[in-house]
Amino acid sequence: MKNYKYILLALFLFTLSCEEDPLDITPDGRITLQDVFLDELQTEAYLNTVYENIPWYSWRYMFFAFLAGASDEAQDADVGNNGLNINARWITGSLTPSVNPLELRGQGTDPDISRYNSFWAGIRDANIFLANVETANISNERNRKRFEGEARLLRAFYYLELIKQYGALPIFTEPLAPDFDYVGLIRPTFQECADFIATECELVITNPEMPIRIIEEQERGRFSKAVAHAIKSQVLLYNASPLWNETDDTGKWQAAATASKNALDALTTGGEYQLYPDYEEYSITQSDKNPSPRDRETIYEINLGAPPTFRNINAMPSLPGNFKAGSCPTQELVDAYEMANGQPAITGYSDADHLNPIINPASGYDENNPYVGRDPRFYATVWYNGALYDNIRGRIHTVETFIGGSDQLIKTPPNRRNTHTGYYLRKFFNPKIQRGQSSSARYKKYHLAELYLNYAEAENEANGPTVAAYTAINTLRARVNMPPLTAGLTKESFRSRVRNERRVELAFEEHRFWDVRRWKILNQTGRLVTAMEIRKVGADFTYERFVTETRNAYDDKYLIFPIPITDSSIIPDFNINQNPGW
Numbered sequence: 001m002k003n004y005k006y007i008l009l010a011l012f013l014f015t016l017s018c019e020e021d022p023l024d025i026t027p028d029g030r031i032t033l034q035d036v037f038l039d040e041l042q043t044e045a046y047l048n049t050v051y052e053n054i055p056w057y058s059w060r061y062m063f064f065a066f067l068a069g070a071s072d073e074a075q076d077a078d079v080g081n082n083g084l085n086i087n088a089r090w091i092t093g094s095l096t097p098s099v100n101p102l103e104l105r106g107q108g109t110d111p112d113i114s115r116y117n118s119f120w121a122g123i124r125d126a127n128i129f130l131a132n133v134e135t136a137n138i139s140n141e142r143n144r145k146r147f148e149g150e151a152r153l154l155r156a157f158y159y160l161e162l163i164k165q166y167g168a169l170p171i172f173t174e175p176l177a178p179d180f181d182y183v184g185l186i187r188p189t190f191q192e193c194a195d196f197i198a199t200e201c202e203l204v205i206t207n208p209e210m211p212i213r214i215i216e217e218q219e220r221g222r223f224s225k226a227v228a229h230a231i232k233s234q235v236l237l238y239n240a241s242p243l244w245n246e247t248d249d250t251g252k253w254q255a256a257a258t259a260s261k262n263a264l265d266a267l268t269t270g271g272e273y274q275l276y277p278d279y280e281e282y283s284i285t286q287s288d289k290n291p292s293p294r295d296r297e298t299i300y301e302i303n304l305g306a307p308p309t310f311r312n313i314n315a316m317p318s319l320p321g322n323f324k325a326g327s328c329p330t331q332e333l334v335d336a337y338e339m340a341n342g343q344p345a346i347t348g349y350s351d352a353d354h355l356n357p358i359i360n361p362a363s364g365y366d367e368n369n370p371y372v373g374r375d376p377r378f379y380a381t382v383w384y385n386g387a388l389y390d391n392i393r394g395r396i397h398t399v400e401t402f403i404g405g406s407d408q409l410i411k412t413p414p415n416r417r418n419t420h421t422g423y424y425l426r427k428f429f430n431p432k433i434q435r436g437q438s439s440s441a442r443y444k445k446y447h448l449a450e451l452y453l454n455y456a457e458a459e460n461e462a463n464g465p466t467v468a469a470y471t472a473i474n475t476l477r478a479r480v481n482m483p484p485l486t487a488g489l490t491k492e493s494f495r496s497r498v499r500n501e502r503r504v505e506l507a508f509e510e511h512r513f514w515d516v517r518r519w520k521i522l523n524q525t526g527r528l529v530t531a532m533e534i535r536k537v538g539a540d541f542t543y544e545r546f547v548t549e550t551r552n553a554y555d556d557k558y559l560i561f562p563i564p565i566t567d568s569s570i571i572p573d574f575n576i577n578q579n580p581g582w
Contacts, residue, residue, distance in 0.1 A: 033128070037136040046129055047147055050154050051221065053122030055115050057302060057510055058428070058443040059326075062086045062104045064313040066327040066425075070102065071513040072525045073333050075421050075549050077325035080414040087327075093552035097565040097582055116166070116564055119158040123172060126155035131175050145209040153210075153223045153231070156200040159193065160235050164514055167560045167579055168193045186573050194239035198259070201232035205266075212272055217289045226273065226299045229263035230446035233454045236260075240458060241518035243559055253462035260455035261468070273297065273448050279480050280380035284430040286440040299446035316383065316407040316424045317417050318397055324416040327508070329382045329423040330529040331545060334370075336503050337378035339363045342483030344500070345374070354530045355545045370532075370543060376480040377504050383407075383424035385534050385541070390431045399424070402534040402541060409533060411546075420548050422532035427508050444509070452476050453502045457495075465494035473501055517559045526554030557581025 036042045059066055062085065069076035069087035078085035089101035103114045129151045138144040155173075162169055168190045204210055210225040236259045238244060240252035267273035276282040276297040287298040314326030335346040335357060343363035350356045359365055364373065371384045383389065385401040400406045401422050410418040428441055456472035463469075474484040485497055499519070503512060516525045531548035534541050562582035568574040 033132075037132040040137050040139060043133075043136045043138060044147070046125075047151060050122060050125040050129055050151055053118045053125065053158065054154075054302065055118050056443075057445065059313065061102065064324075064326065066508060067102070067510050067513050068508045069327045070553075071516065072330055072529055073507060073512050074327040074329055074425070075529050075531070076327050077414070077416045077418070077420055079420070079549065081416040090553055091549065091551040093558075095553065095558065095561065097562040097568060097578070100561065100564070115161065119162045122158040123155055124175075126151045126158070127172060127175050130155070130173075142209045145207060146211075149204045149207040149210040150223050152200050153204045153228050156197045156204075156231055156235075157223075157227075159197050160231055163190065163193050163197075163235075164238060165561045166563060171196050182571060185571050187577055190244045191239060194235050194244075197235045198232050201228040201235075204228035205232075212267070215289055215291050215293070220289055221303065223300065226267055227446060229259075229266060230299050230451065233260040233263050233451055237454045237458055238514075238518050240461065242520045243518045250462050253458050256458035257455060257462045260451055260458055263451050264455060264472075267299075267448065267451070271296070273299070275448055275475070275479050277479070279377055283380070283427045284441045286442050297448045298444050299448065301442040301444045303442055314425050314429065316389075316399065316419070318400075318406040322417055325419050325424060327425055328419045328421040329425060329507075330421050330548075331423075331532050332525075332529055333503070333507060334378070334382060334384070334423065334532075336500055337375040338482070338500075338504075339365055340373045340375060340482070342477075342486070353528065353547050355547070357545075367543065368541075375482055375504060377507075379426075381425075381427040381504075381507050383426045385422070387426075391433075401532075402536045404536065409531065411533070411548075420531060421529070422534060425508065449476055449505055450511070453498065453505065456498045457502070460491060460494045460498060464491045465489050469494065469498075473498055476501065476505055520556075520559060522559055523554050523556065526551055526558070555581065 031039075031042070036046050057067070061067060063078065063082065065076055065078065065086050066074060068074040069079070070090040076085055076087040079088045079091065082088060084104065086101050086104055089104070094101050100116070103116065130148065133144060133148050133151065136144070138147065159169075159171070168188050170185050171188060171193065205225055205228045207225070210223075210228070212225045214220060214222055214224050233256070236252070236256040240249075240256040242248070245252050274296045276285075276295055282295075282297065285295060287293065287295040287301055313323060315322045316325065332354060337345070339345050341364060344360050345363045345365035346357045347360050348358045350358055359367070366372065371378075371386060379387070383399050385399060385405070387399040389397040389399055397406075401409050401419060401424075403409065407424070408418060409420065409422045411420075414420050430441070452472045452475055456469045459466055459469040459472070470485060470487075477484060485494070489497065499515070502515065506512070516522045528547050528550045530545050533544045533546055535544075557580055560579045562568075562579050563574045568578050
């Protein structure tokens with residue numbers, strides 16, 4: 001099956017037919033598609049094939065890169081050292097209908113991550129499964145209903161991932177005949193796609209055989225009813241956002257708020273889902289699958305394969321085995337963290353290069369001691385000058401990013417082993433892991449914190465900063481002992497705070513890249529990123545900001561990716577209605 005997994009949309013349209021299915025290869029002893037669904041084990045195996053189209057995320061982009069390096073969260077240390085790095089290509093504006101830098105084939109053992117093809121393949125496989133599941137040889141009718149729900153939800157997942165990136169795309173719900181006239185395809189609206197996904201999710205939510213969570217280890221990786229809630233919440237939030245809601249239709253925001261509220265009610269009532277008690281620990285754990293798990297926050301996580309330790313690929317030079325610094329947090333991300341008293345430290349910049357921060361005098365922020373008294377999520381996410389790192393050769397190490405320090409920033413010429421920003425990534429990195437060991441942590445594609453953030457944002461846009469919107473945000477802040485948001489904020493002020501809350505709570509989790517697009521603020525966030533140069537003078541330090549990377553992928557056309565030329569060239573409506581700017 002893997003031989004035909006990655007296909008272009010044109011091939012997708014021709015290979016969905018059961019009459020000429022590529023599995024029809026009986027002459028050399030293998031089974032036909034019809035035979036698959038006559039066998040119970042093969043039927044379940046085919047469902048596993050639908051799952052196989054879920055791509056890797058997190059650090060599994062080309063050569064262990066994070067998507068964060070293509071946003072204002074990070075600068076990748078490979079920039080300037082490896083011209084094939086996805087972020088090196090992205091920042092130069094090399095995205096075209098023919099080339100997507102984020103889908104470059106990896107080096108060595110890195111996987112091919114052609115998501116456009118993978119998502120279409122997943123939709124195709126789901127449609128084949130759904131077309132056959134009702135008559136398939138499945139002895140347990142409860143299993144039949146559950147399998148149908150999983151395949152339906154997988155199809156919704158693949159469509160959501162596609163439309164986030166490419167905008168509205170044709171909706172296929174069944175295998176297509178070989179003579180299907182793809183030339184006459186017409187793109188639907190984003191609203192129609194969002195409605196389809198939301199409706200599919202609702203069918204799964206009301207499916208009595210879909211579990212609310214996965215509680216058995218052997219079922220790890222399967223979709224649950226909670227995943228349907230998460231997908232529905234996210235797609236309706238995107239549909240209501242400025243990119244797809246140009247008239248600011250409050251009805252769209254209300255639909256998003258209602259879906260997120262229903263999700264929170266369904267998942268948290270009775271304690272099935274709740275926030276993990278320790279924010280820092282959560283990013284370095286793997287969920288436990290049992291009826292009474294410690295991790296009740298994770299909705300769906302993805303196995304990233306057998307990962308090398310972050311000591312080697314996202315590490316500071318003082319770490320044994322360090323190969324490259326990886327994706328290093330930017331000064332912009334650091335500035336986003338509030339002070340521990342709940343006050344924003346930096347409220348903006350008075351210059352286009354972000355070198356002159358606007359300091360909130362009420363916050364207590366000290367430019368000469370910038371890392372003191374910050375939001376605890378800062379310390380859980382960023383290695384900074386003066387941070388204490390445990391277990392380097394059996395001792396506690398003080399991080400030294402100052403010029404001349406053991407982990408120093410190097411400006412010229414840049415190298416891949418040292419930070420280009422003055423910071424290193426701490427999130428996802430367990431400092432207790434010994435050299436040569438691998439982390440068991442998995443990428444949390446969906447977890448409860450996102451639902452709180454979705455609800456707070458949508459509720460504020462629909463109804464203003466209500467008590468419910470405040471409660472959602474303050475629930476997250478309480479986990480890390482941050483004070484509640486100040487009462488009496490305006491709708492605009494609350495919007496600013498909830499966007500910032502989302503930025504720090506979900507840092508490096510692939511939300512920022514898409515959030516700045518749906519909010520249509522890429523032209524504000526995508527032009528450059530800055531760094532902090534620190535020098536040691538006696539026992540003191542001096543701090544100077546500088547621009548570490550300028551970028552050329554911030555025009556409005558980069559809000560939505562171009563339809564690949566392989567499809568736009570053969571489907572007239574794709575060619576005529578290619579995404580704006582392409």
